[in-house]
Amino acid sequence: MRILLFLLGGVLLASCFEEDVPVDPYPGDVTTIENNISEYYSYFDFETGRVIHTHKFDDWDLGFACGKNDWHVRVNSPKGLFIAPTESQDILTVDFSFPVTGWKFDKPSGNPDSSAVGKWVDNSGDLYNYSNTVYLLGEKTDVSYQPLFALQFIFVDSTRYQFISKDFFTSLIDTITILKTDSANFTFYNFKLKSQLNLEPEKQKYDLIFQIYYEMLYTDDGIPTPYPVRGVFLNPNAVEAALDTLDSFDEIREDNISTYQFSNKADIIGYDWKDVTVDFDAGSAVYFIVQGRTYIIRSVEGNYYKLKFLSYTFNGINGYPRFEFKQI
Amino acid sequence: MEVQKENSNLKKQNLNNCILTGFSLSIAKFFGKVVLLLMLSSFARAQTSTLSLKDAVTGKAVPFATVCFEDVLSGKxxxxxxxxxxxxxxLAAGKYLxxxxxxxxxxxxxxxxxxPNLIINLEPSYFALDQVVVTGTIKPxxxxxxxYKINVYNxxxxxxxxxxxxTELVSKEPNIQISRNGVLGSSMSINGLSGEHIKILINGVPVAGRQNGxxxxxxxxxxxVDHIETIEGPMSVIYGSNAMAGTINIITREFLAEKYVASVQANYESxxxxxxxxxAAFRKNNHSFSLNLARNFSSGFGLNDTSRYKIWKPTLQYDAGFNYAYQNNKSRLSIKTQYLNEELHDNDSLRSEFLYEEALDKYYYTHRLNSTAEYQVNFNKTLSLQVTGGHSFYQRKKITYLNDLVNLVKTRxxxxxxxxxxxxxxxSQRSIVAFNPVKSIETQxxxxxxxxxxxxxxxxxxxNIGDYALFFTTILKPFNNLDIQPGLRLxxxxxxxxxxxxxxxxxxxxADFRFRFSYGKGFRTPTLKELYLEFVDGWAHNVFGNENLKAETAQNLxxxxGYAKTFTSSSVEFELGIFYNKMKNKIDFLYDANDPTWAQYFNIDFGNYINKGINAQIQYKFHPWLTLKIGTATLGNSKLDNLSTFTYSTNFSSSVLYTNAKYGFGVNLFYKYNDDYRIYNGETNVEGEIVEINESYIDGYHDMDFIINYSILHSTLNISSGIKNIFNNTLIYSSGSGAVHGGSGNSTPVGWGRTFFVQLSYNFRKY
Incomplete structure (x- = not known):
């Protein structure tokens, strides 16, 4: 019996962690966005198959649409900036002290009417009518907002914008002119640098932007919650996309294209090609790709591509989309 | 004379079982020895004699009993x-203890x-009343x-x-709920209050190293382990913070009776x-030394055998301990240290987002070292001193590897x-003086x-956090059958x-009834995590501790x-318990209602959180064959949105133990029904006021183990085998979480399925 025990002891001592067996590498071509989209805008071009330009997500505060008839103003909410309209139309006397509610961010659809600033000018007729609404630009800190500037957009035409800013802390007034540029969809302004920045590459040279943006999500209880998500926007300049959840990536061919309903909605690809499981106890957030989604994209050059996401993780770190694409 | 009374009690009390452990033996010997010294002044040595042990009820011989003698004069x-x-x-005839x-x-x-021919009739043990306990008292x-109402697991x-x-020892108790997490491990709640409200001690010294409380x-x-003592209800007067819902005191073994002890135990589960x-232990005169070593390996369990991911993580533990004890007539010294080294692999599954070619594997390396030194001296019959020093060290390293499964290269x-x-x-360091100036007063x-x-x-x-306290208790005995103990802690x-x-x-x-009533105030300081947690996952998740947390306080009734009655060859024991616990400033993890990505620990300060319950247990023993036990516990917890309303759950447990002493085997069946229960999470506004309540629900489930024990070779070899988790529980349905991205599925792990096990134990003792 003692011998039996010794034998059993030997077996028990030999028990140990299981060794891995090698696996085969992924069979397709994998493209990786090499700058984390939590921190960078990456402008991707299908024709060259690479990212042609990047910039930091927080380089800008306000964005201005550059089309001749455009008046659309964007706010960089992922940087923590939000817009709240006031009832005042006089920026000189605007009162920062009243409790402000209704802080807004740009809806990701790209529709000018759905922006945080909204429609501040009526350009439907020959004469432009300005609402002269004074907006507050605030920064989200924890769960409250700190006003930074009062803003009043006072002019737009085919070449430029003008707006007035009033510093919350110093009450200094400044009038700023933004010049539209033909080569980009948007031009940007940075309050800290007090300068206009042309961050976007030529609008004819890219198709997709990998970036962080704000979206309204809903809790399990249906509570709307502004939430920073990481996803993909279309180049607003003639790029369109459709989603196919029926056919697999390999099955999609040229014949399919006519069956798709393409959309130029900026966030048609968006963020929900992935999902996440959060474990607060373990302090981890594990992202996974929603299977069965193939996006068909008509590029700025008019070519069609199919794209499927493979991963949101590179070298084990989240924020690096990896995907496979092929021209149809 | 007080010692004599204890000795008298020792004889009178019924015993549930009497495997005489080193500890309890030493206590019994101590009491008996004092009695002997009082009663005897000389001894006589005679010729060789034979001692026969018989069952007092059946008259049958009692084999394999441990019989210890102490020569009165020589102390041998x-x-x-x-x-x-x-x-x-x-045996050399003479006078012995x-x-x-x-x-x-x-x-x-x-x-x-x-x-020359002496017969001793041994009384069967019927009740779990006779265990020697040390928790909350200097005097065993x-x-x-x-x-205190103390449950003992020997x-x-x-x-x-x-x-x-x-976990395996207490999981079938009706008022204990076990929560399991593959990485954080298992925790328990007693009477509805969870891990951070329970004080865990090893030899009276608190254990450090709480993860997630x-x-x-x-x-x-x-x-x-020699035995484990659990006390329900607050023990904050004696043990301070955390001892709100219960106290668990793990008493390790000492081998003061045996000259040599060697034992080995091997266990395999399918x-x-x-x-x-x-x-291994040996004793030299009044000194005893012991060493214990253990290796525990679990290969983990997942629902899919081929997946790298396991719900229950592969774990390798090494456990080593050393004890030294010295005991003489007046004093007792023990030095104990126990070290645990654990390696836990949280392997990732092969997932599409890693293109099925990489995995993020998290390895956890845990070190625990618990050491105690205790010195106790009895100056005279009325005055004793106990000095205890303890050190508890805990370290857990989490290392995440990117595992290239194509090339089998692992990089940090x-x-x-x-x-x-x-x-x-x-x-920790504590000193207690026990003073019994008169029979009717015991003061600590x-x-x-x-x-x-x-x-x-x-x-x-x-x-860091320091806690410095003075405490005082005294037992007043206005009548022989009534004890009253007020206590105070500053x-x-x-x-x-x-x-x-x-x-x-x-x-x-x-008569055969005993009643206990207690009122206690408990408190708990927030954990370091509750105070200082900082978990920021980019912009998406922000979870924080709260340095402004107030300590929880509770009042407990x-x-x-209890009723215990012994008949000729059987016994019945019945117990009924009722508790009511009112907690102020309960610490909870709350989400911001406007921004569920933001969560923080808060005190619930809009009312008192109440949990209350009733439990009952009945045990029937038919000597020496059968022990039947049935228990139930109903627990009510306040709902957060309306603290005066409650959600209830009722657990049920039973066990059947059949023992055949003649052939040395026993057949045991343990069953428990864990009722479904609900947990409430709150959401707050920016002022920390709860504005939304979310309910989590965990389904009920049945749990049963079947175990056979068989002893051979004069009880030196014990074989156990059986089936654990007969109902094959793995994951049970659960729901609830109000947070964005908060849910991690709709199931909660409760077990690794049905397993078959075999266990061999070989014990060698020389006295």
Whole structure:
């Protein structure tokens, strides 16, 4: 019996962690966005198959649409900036002290009417009518907002914008002119640098932007919650996309294209090609790709591509989309 | 004379089982020895004699009992094991202090003159009232004599349940709920209050190292445990913070009776659990030394056998301990240290986002070192001193590897957020003076110093907290059958304005009935995590501790009534318990209603959180064959949205133990129904006021183990085998979470499925 025990002891001592067996590498071509989209805008071009330009997500505060008839103003909410309209139309006397509610961010659809600033000018007729609404630009800190500037957009035409800013802390007034540029969809302004920045590459040279943006999500209880998500926007300049959840990536061919309903909605690809499981106890957030989604994209050059996401993780770190694409 | 009374009690009390452990033997011997010294002044040596042990009820021989003798004058000790006919021979006749112990019988202690053919009738043990306990008192005493309601799990219970760790030992108790997490381990809630409200002690010294407020019960191996004492209700007067819902005191083994002890135990479970442990001890005069080693390996369990991911993680533990004990007539010294080294692999599954070619594997390396030094001296019959020093060290390293499964190359992930080391150290020192000036008064007074420090990424660097307390209790005995014990604790805490903690315990014995009533105030300081947690996942998730947290306080009412009756060959025991617990400033994890990505710990300060319950247990024993036990516990917890309304759950447990002493085997069946229960999470506004309540629900489930024990070779070899988790529980349905991205599925792990096990234990003793 003692011998039996010794034998059993030997077996028990030999028990140990299981060794891995090698696996085969992924069979397709994998493209990786090499700058984390939590921190960078990456402008991707299908024709060259690479990212042609990047910039930091927080380089800008306000964005201005550059089309001749455009008046659309964007706010960089992922940087923590939000817009709240006031009832005042006089920026000189605007009162920062009243409790402000209704802080807004740009809806990701790209529709000018759905922006945080909204429609501040009526350009439907020959004469432009300005609402002269004074907006507050605030920064989200924890769960409250700190006003930074009062803003009043006072002019737009085919070449430029003008707006007035009033510093919350110093009450200094400044009038700023933004010049539209033909080569980009948007031009940007940075309050800290007090300068206009042309961050976007030529609008004819890219198709997709990998970036962080704000979206309204809903809790399990249906509570709307502004939430920073990481996803993909279309180049607003003639790029369109459709989603196919029926056919697999390999099955999609040229014949399919006519069956798709393409959309130029900026966030048609968006963020929900992935999902996440959060474990607060373990302090981890594990992202996974929603299977069965193939996006068909008509590029700025008019070519069609199919794209499927493979991963949101590179070298084990989240924020690096990896995907496979092929021209149809 | 007080000692004589204790000795008298020792004889009178019924015993549930009487495997005489080193500890309880030493206590029994101590009492008996004092009696002997009072009664005898000389001894006579005569010829060789034979001692026969018989069952007092059936008259049958009692084999394999441990019989210890102590020569009155010389103090020379020796022990023998009775043979198959229940006899011990070749004894030099004389006057001895005698102590006889055997499984299923009361400890028999006596001082007698050995005659050539002496017969000793052993009384069967029926009730779990006779265990010697030390929690909350300087003077060891029978559980039934304690003013606290103390449950004892001894080595016999560990054997009957084939339990490898504390989780397995207590999981079938009706008022204990076990929560399991693959990485954080297992934790328990007692009477509805969870891990951070339970004080866990090893030899009276608090254990450090709570992850998420809990101490992993799987880290508390039983290979070196003599017995475990649990007390429900607050013990904050004696043990300070955390002792709100209950106190668990793990008493490790001492081998003061045997000259040599060697034991080895091997255990295999079909789910892939391999346990091997051994003990070795020897005694030289009044000094005893023991060493224990254990290796426990679990290969993990997942629903899909081929997946790398396991719900229950592969874990390898090494456990080693060393004990030294010295004992003489007046004093006792023990130095004990126990070290645990655990490696846990949280392997990732092959997932599409890693293109099925990489995996993020998290390895956790845990070190636990618990050391105690205790010195106790009895100056005279009325004055005793106990000085205890303790150190508890805990460190857990989390290392995340990016595992290239194509090339089988593992590299440490270059992301500081995925690497973490948490270190917690705790130093404690307490001294207690027990003073019994007259028979009707037993007083204990002492001080308690605890200093805990910790650092880690998620607790914002180095943090520490000190707790310095004076405490006082006294047992007043206005009548022989009535004990009244008021208690008081004055605390200075380095971070909190700690409340004055007080308690009142009473015990009243009437014939076969005994009643206990207690009122106690408890408190709990927030954990370092609750104070300093910082978990920021980019912009998406922000979870924080709260430095402004106030300490939780609670007031607890506890009533327990017991009835025990012995018949010719059977016994009945009935217990009824009722408790009511009102907690102020309960600490909870709350989401911001406007931004569920933001969560923080808050005090619930809009009312008192209440939990209350009733439990009942009945046990029937038919000597020596059968023990039947049925228990139930109903628990009511306040709903957060309306604290005056409650959600209830009722657990049910039962066990059947059949013992055949003649053939040395036993058949045991343990069953529990864990009722479904609900947990409430709140959401707050920016002022921390709860504006939304979310309900989590966990489904009920049945749990059953079937175990057979078989002893051979004069009980030196014990074989256990059976089936655990007969109902094959793995995941059970659960729901609820109000947070964005908060849910991690709709199931909760409760077990690794049905397993078959076999366990071999070989014990060698020489007295």
């Amino acid at each position: 000790q020796s022990c023998e094991i009775s043979d198959e006919k229940g006899t011990v021979t070749s 005698l102590s006889v112990s055997c499984l299923g019988y009361q400890i028999h202690t006596d001082t007698l003159l050995l005659t 005493r029978m559980a039934d004599n304690s003013i 080595r016999n219970e560990i054997k009957n349940k084939a339990a490898g760790n504390l 809990i101490i992993d019960l799987n880290h508390l191996n039983l290979n070196n 789910v892939g659990i391999y346990r091997l442990n051994g003990n 992930l270059n992301d500081p957020d995925e690497q973490d080391t948490t270190t917690i150290g705790l130093i 007074a002492g001080y308690d110093i605890t200093y805990e420090s910790g650092n880690g990424k998620r607790i914002q660097g180095e943090q 605390i200075h805490n380095s971070k909190y304005e700690a409340p004055v903690v007080y308690s009142l315990n009473t015990k009243w014995n009437i 506890n009533f327990n009534a």
